[in-house]
Structures are given as structure tokens and as C-alpha cells.
Amino acid sequence: MIDYSKVLSKTVVETPKSGIRKFFDLMNTMSDVVGLTVGEPDFQTPWHIREAGIESLEKGRTYYTANAGLSELRSEISNYMARRFGISYVPEKEVIVTVGGSEAIDIAFRSLIEPGDEVIVPTPSFVCYAPLARMSGGVPVILETKFENNFKIDPEALKAAITPKTKLLVLPYPNNPTGAIMTKAELEEIAEILRDTNIIVLSDEIYAELTYTGDHCSVASIEGMKERTIVASGFSKAYAMTGWRLGYICAPAPLTEQMLKIHQYGIMSSPTTSQFAAIEALKNGDEDIKMMHDEYNRRRRYIYNGLKSIGIEAFEPEGAFYIFPNIGSFGLSGEEFCSKLLYDYKCAIVPGNAFGAGGEGFARISYAYSIKHITQALERIEAFVKSL
Amino acid sequence: MNTEILKLLENDARLTPAQIAIMLDMPVEAVNAQIAELEANGTVVGYKTIIDWEKTGIESVSAMIEVKLTPQKDKGFDRVAEKLYNYPEVQSVYLMSGAYDLSVMIEGKTMKEVASFVSQKLSTIDSVISTATHFVLHKYKDKGMVYDLPEIDERGTFN
Structure with missing residues (x-):
């Protein structure tokens, strides 16, 4: 008999499963649950974008594209980055179309990390950074952000986390799960620390279109930062295109040149149908983005006020589509709170500790749901909280 | 004028002023006042429910x-339009460009009822030159609402 424990990679085996997944699986075993758990839009991909995908299939465009992606798509991405964030990238050399933002993060890590290199990961944040860094041989260094700082990176704490081994800083803003953003002025302070180092910033800007208190500022647009920044983004959140699996990287050519090799050998090219749809999205999708953004904004206010009126304290989210309330005052751990809420009141939210250090005592609530659905969930949360 | 309130109500008339106030970050008094004004000046014409009568098994015919x-x-055409819209079975009256002048949507219990409306009420009006009646066989979408059952939300099932 083969002993699988002897053949499997130790690093992979020791990597825990996603804590979000754990709660989903639990929720899916029950009926009549009102969940506010998912991290994807409830909108369908706008019809004209879907049509562009369908048309590409009808015309038989079922081939591989260039490794880095269709040149028209790379041009559109480059135009978009210039138009929205004032950064110019050469489409032929500085843009790679990836399989979602996730692949973008993965190839960025794999192209840079040498065994033992440190990767600073601010938490609470999306679950993939530390596991992917570790699988690349890196050592994640957790930088806890705090409720009292509105979950932003504190420059002093960042300074303290930097060592001679620091290779990368992950900048996950607008943030999942906290809804925090970093303003231009706050990014300037981070830039000031990094400017004279060899530290590369991996800026995960997948929620860049979803900010509510001002336009998103990309760290790459700050003086001296473009040369040390990898922007990872994608179509999933802004255009409601999660299932199309399409993202991109914008970075200096010496970096993309190496990342492209990993993409070339591991992926070949991103899904062609999705690439054609994405061209349409970038060309004619601004109105769709605005419509969805405005709807999320209304829901954001609705859920923030709803929680407040129940007596649950939350940081008012400024980006993404999550709110991260403080549930620590109810005398239960985050997991206990969420489990009881699920079992006794059939409402599912995700415990904050699934998103790393600093998440204990909080919970992630997604507002990518209709107002009716959110209202129902709030009623259940209220009934639960009153019973405590 | 606040078109945001109109857009919200157009999409869901059951939103309460309190909910709208929170969503738009306005005082609830202001929302109430604006809705009252929009109703008074006729911008908000009314509130109705979209019902798929086919699902109830109750027979009805639209044409x-x-x-x-x-x-x-x-x-011009105003007198005739006015005469027509006063019939309760008439759902809508539009003045059209093109090959004909008025488009009249009518709802009746039976085909006979619709037929008698056309032959006895509509064609007897002096200025009516001709009519062409098209019966609706099935409604897929009306007033922006799709008549099929909503799809089950499968998000979160897989990832």
C-alpha cells in the first residue's frame, strides 16, 4: 500500500483549508439559511459582455491566444489603467492577462520569492496570501491591522516588520473582509518607507472600482512606486464576471518577463472566450460598473445602519462589499457567535478569524445581496443578539 | 428633483421611506416630503403589483x-384616446409613430370579451378607420420583470 503521507508535499499538506470554505460547507448542509457569506456579486455579467463571449464562440474563436493575452485586450487594460488611475503601462511588455486575480497573485509570488524570503501580509485580509507565499518557499510575516486604525496599515508597524529578508509587501486595498481603503496620503507614507529599499509591493486592487468615499488611488501612481509595484486586478468584482476567471497583472517589464514564463508553462493562455468578453467590458462597461457600484453603496449604508440600530458596532466600510462588525462584546468567540447564529437563527456570516490575525472578535458580512435578503438576515441577527 | 428615489421605487415599490432614507443617506422626513411631492405633481403615477396570472390557473386574455x-x-387623437382609456379593461393607450395611430392593450377574461370590446366599443367610434387585434400567447417579461421563477442563488456552493 502506498503511504500518501510520505509522497505528498509537506508544505501543501500543512496548509490549512480556507476558513471561509469551512463555513460554507456547514451552511450547505442546512436548509432555509439566509446567508451573507459570499464574496461575489449577485449581479449577472451584463448582457452585452456575455454576448461578446457568445459571439466569439459562434465565430469559432476557440484557439489559444498569445501567452500574455490578446493584444487588443492588453491595450484596453493599458487604456483603462491610464484612464482610471493615471498610470501608463506598455501593453506589449507590461501587461499579462491571467486566470483571475488569484493566478496573478500566485505568479507574482513565484517569480520573486527565494526560499526564506519574507512576505509582509497585512491581516485581516483575503485568505490566499500567506498560503501562496508559503508554497513559493516564502515566509509570511503577519502585519495585523487594527479596528482603531480603521484597518489601515500603520507606517510604524510596517517599519518594525521590515527585515533584511523582506522581499514583498502585500497591499490588499480596498480590503476584503474589512472594507478598509488606503487614501493617497496614507499610501504616500507607505511609499516613503519603501522608496529606498528593494521591497516590491504586490497591490491587490481587485476591488478598485468599489470605493464609496472617493476614487481608488493605486500605489503605483505615487511617485517612485511604479518601478517597485505589481498591480494585480481582474474583472470578477467590477463587472460581475467571477466565473469567467479573468484577471491581469500590470508591472515593470523585467518582472512581467519572468512572470510570463510561469504563466506560459503552467497555464499557456487565459480562457479565450473570457478574453473577448473582457474586451467588451473594458470598452463599453463603464455604465455597468456605475450601476452596480451605486447599488452596493445603497446596500452598504443600509447594512451599516441596520447593524448600528441593533447595537452592533462596525467600522463604516469604504470599499469592497463587506462589513466587518465587532462582535466581541457579546461574550462569545467569533466562531461561537457565528455557529450559534447559524444553528439557532439560520443566518450565516463568516467568523473574522478566517481572515487571519486581528480578525478574532469580528465577523465578515457580505452585502452582495438584495435589500430584501439583507433585511431578512438583519432580522435574524437582531433576534439572536437580543437572546444573548 | 431626486431621480434616485424614483429609480429605487421604480424597481421596488415596497421599499419603505425609512429604507430609502438609509440607502440614499437622507433624512427620512426629506424622503417622505419628496415622495409626497412626486405623487402630488403626477411624476409618480401610482403603485401596482406585477402578477403572472397564468400561475394562478385563472384564465385571462390580453391583446x-x-x-x-x-x-x-x-x-387630434386625444378625444379617442380619452374615450378608450376610460374603459377599465383597457390597460394602456399609446400614440404611435408609423403605420397605425393608437396601440391599445386590453385585458379580458375570455377571447369573447376582447372580441366584443373590439366590435362593439372600439370599431363603433366614428373616427376609427380600422383595427388589427393581436392576442398575446405568452408573457416572458413585462415592465422589466421576467416571468420565470427566480433562479436559485448558487453562489457560495462551489467557492
Whole structure:
């Protein structure tokens, strides 16, 4: 008999499963649950974008594209980055179309990390950074952000986390799960620390279109930062295109040149149908983005006020589509709170500790749901909280 | 004028002023006042529910009637339109460009009822030159709402 424990990679085996997944699986075993758990839009991909995908299939465009992606798509991405964030990238050399933002993060890590290199990961944040860094041989260094700082990176704490081994800083803003953003002025302070180092910033800007208190500022647009920044983004959140699996990287050519090799050998090219749809999205999708953004904004206010009126304290989210309330005052751990809420009141939210250090005592609530659905969930949360 | 309130109500008339106030970050008094004003000046014409009667098993028939008219002196088509919209079975009356003048949507219990409306009420009007009645066989979408059952939300099942 083969002993699988002897053949499997130790690093992979020791990597825990996603804590979000754990709660989903639990929720899916029950009926009549009102969940506010998912991290994807409830909108369908706008019809004209879907049509562009369908048309590409009808015309038989079922081939591989260039490794880095269709040149028209790379041009559109480059135009978009210039138009929205004032950064110019050469489409032929500085843009790679990836399989979602996730692949973008993965190839960025794999192209840079040498065994033992440190990767600073601010938490609470999306679950993939530390596991992917570790699988690349890196050592994640957790930088806890705090409720009292509105979950932003504190420059002093960042300074303290930097060592001679620091290779990368992950900048996950607008943030999942906290809804925090970093303003231009706050990014300037981070830039000031990094400017004279060899530290590369991996800026995960997948929620860049979803900010509510001002336009998103990309760290790459700050003086001296473009040369040390990898922007990872994608179509999933802004255009409601999660299932199309399409993202991109914008970075200096010496970096993309190496990342492209990993993409070339591991992926070949991103899904062609999705690439054609994405061209349409970038060309004619601004109105769709605005419509969805405005709807999320209304829901954001609705859920923030709803929680407040129940007596649950939350940081008012400024980006993404999550709110991260403080549930620590109810005398239960985050997991206990969420489990009881699920079992006794059939409402599912995700415990904050699934998103790393600093998440204990909080919970992630997604507002990518209709107002009716959110209202129902709030009623259940209220009934639960009153019973405590 | 606040078109945001109109857009919200157009999409869901059951939103309460309190909910709208939170969503738009306005005082609830202001929302109430604006809705009252929009109702008073006729911008908000009314509130109705979209019902798929097919699902109830209750028989009903809808038809779209194209009507050609000779315009009346001074009044144009207004008099006829007015006469028509006063019938409770008439759901909508539109003045159209193109090959005919009025488009009249009518709803009746039976085909016979619709037929008698056309032959006895509509075609007897003096200025009506001709009519063409098209019966609706199935409604897929009306007033922006799709008649199929909503799809089950499968998000979160897989990832």
C-alpha cells in the first residue's frame, strides 16, 4: 500500500483549508439559511459582455491566444489603467492577462520569492496570501491591522516588520473582509518607507472600482512606486464576471518577463472566450460598473445602519462589499457567535478569524445581496443578539 | 428633483421611506416630503403589483390592438384616446409613430370579451378607420420583470 503521507508535499499538506470554505460547507448542509457569506456579486455579467463571449464562440474563436493575452485586450487594460488611475503601462511588455486575480497573485509570488524570503501580509485580509507565499518557499510575516486604525496599515508597524529578508509587501486595498481603503496620503507614507529599499509591493486592487468615499488611488501612481509595484486586478468584482476567471497583472517589464514564463508553462493562455468578453467590458462597461457600484453603496449604508440600530458596532466600510462588525462584546468567540447564529437563527456570516490575525472578535458580512435578503438576515441577527 | 428615489421605487415599490432614507443617506422626513411631492405633481403615477396570472390557473386574455384613426379637428387623437382609456379593461393607450395611430392593450377574461370590446366599443367610434387585434400567447417579461421563477442563488456552493 502506498503511504500518501510520505509522497505528498509537506508544505501543501500543512496548509490549512480556507476558513471561509469551512463555513460554507456547514451552511450547505442546512436548509432555509439566509446567508451573507459570499464574496461575489449577485449581479449577472451584463448582457452585452456575455454576448461578446457568445459571439466569439459562434465565430469559432476557440484557439489559444498569445501567452500574455490578446493584444487588443492588453491595450484596453493599458487604456483603462491610464484612464482610471493615471498610470501608463506598455501593453506589449507590461501587461499579462491571467486566470483571475488569484493566478496573478500566485505568479507574482513565484517569480520573486527565494526560499526564506519574507512576505509582509497585512491581516485581516483575503485568505490566499500567506498560503501562496508559503508554497513559493516564502515566509509570511503577519502585519495585523487594527479596528482603531480603521484597518489601515500603520507606517510604524510596517517599519518594525521590515527585515533584511523582506522581499514583498502585500497591499490588499480596498480590503476584503474589512472594507478598509488606503487614501493617497496614507499610501504616500507607505511609499516613503519603501522608496529606498528593494521591497516590491504586490497591490491587490481587485476591488478598485468599489470605493464609496472617493476614487481608488493605486500605489503605483505615487511617485517612485511604479518601478517597485505589481498591480494585480481582474474583472470578477467590477463587472460581475467571477466565473469567467479573468484577471491581469500590470508591472515593470523585467518582472512581467519572468512572470510570463510561469504563466506560459503552467497555464499557456487565459480562457479565450473570457478574453473577448473582457474586451467588451473594458470598452463599453463603464455604465455597468456605475450601476452596480451605486447599488452596493445603497446596500452598504443600509447594512451599516441596520447593524448600528441593533447595537452592533462596525467600522463604516469604504470599499469592497463587506462589513466587518465587532462582535466581541457579546461574550462569545467569533466562531461561537457565528455557529450559534447559524444553528439557532439560520443566518450565516463568516467568523473574522478566517481572515487571519486581528480578525478574532469580528465577523465578515457580505452585502452582495438584495435589500430584501439583507433585511431578512438583519432580522435574524437582531433576534439572536437580543437572546444573548 | 431626486431621480434616485424614483429609480429605487421604480424597481421596488415596497421599499419603505425609512429604507430609502438609509440607502440614499437622507433624512427620512426629506424622503417622505419628496415622495409626497412626486405623487402630488403626477411624476409618480401610482403603485401596482406585477402578477403572472397564468400561475394562478385563472384564465385571462390580453391583446394588443392597432387602431387607425382620422384625426379630429383641434383635438387630434386625444378625444379617442380619452374615450378608450376610460374603459377599465383597457390597460394602456399609446400614440404611435408609423403605420397605425393608437396601440391599445386590453385585458379580458375570455377571447369573447376582447372580441366584443373590439366590435362593439372600439370599431363603433366614428373616427376609427380600422383595427388589427393581436392576442398575446405568452408573457416572458413585462415592465422589466421576467416571468420565470427566480433562479436559485448558487453562489457560495462551489467557492
